[in-house]
Amino acid sequence: MKKLNVVLAVLLGVAAASAQANVANAEKLVSIYSAIAKHDNPEYAGPTAADGKFFFNRKVKLGNGKEMACASCHTANPADNGKHAVTGKAIRPLSPVVNAKRFEDFEKVQEKFTQHCKDIIGSDCTAAEKASYITYLLTEKTPSAKK
Numbered sequence: 305m306k307k308l309n310v311v312l313a314v315l316l317g318v319a320a321a322s323a324q325a326n327v328a329n330a331e332k333l334v335s336i337y338s339a340i341a342k343h344d345n346p347e348y349a350g351p352t353a354a355d356g357k358f359f360f361n362r363k364v365k366l367g368n369g370k371e372m373a374c375a376s377c378h379t380a381n382p383a384d385n386g387k388h389a390v391t392g393k394a395i396r397p398l399s400p401v402v403n404a405k406r407f408e409d410f411e412k413v414q415e416k417f418t419q420h421c422k423d424i425i426g427s428d429c430t431a432a433e434k435a436s437y438i439t440y441l442l443t444e445k446t447p448s449a450k451k
Contacts, residue, residue, distance in 0.1 A: 340431035356440025
């Protein structure tokens with residue numbers, strides 16, 4: 305697994321140095337995480353938007369008894385602006401189709417995955433979960449109509 309982490313770091317560094325659009329960066333991450341997931345489990349069939357949506361909306365009970373999901377801060381539509389559930393700080397949309405800054409820094413993406421996964425589910429997310437999560441975000445292209 306250590307060798308895969310080195311390969312991931314090299315690939316992320318090369319991709320981050322390129323001037324690709326962030327949708328392309330997100331797609332590259334899906335490919336990288338999918339390759340890692342396939343290495344970890346040869347039966348892995350690939351990411352799906354349905355699995356990513358389930359993961360995004362899945363509520364997990366925290367140690368304090370409160371239930372949280374990605375959607376708790378990022379709203380039910382990742383193309384919308386969100387708001388941090390504790391601080392109230394505004395959060396730009398997760399969808400790279402709507403938010404040009406999303407997925408522009410691969411190291412930050414990995415850092416946020418690690419931080420948020422540990423905060424919410426108590427451990428780092430698997431490569432398969434990350435691949436499906438990003439696949440789902442790529443499908444969300446239209447912000448909700450404002451009332």
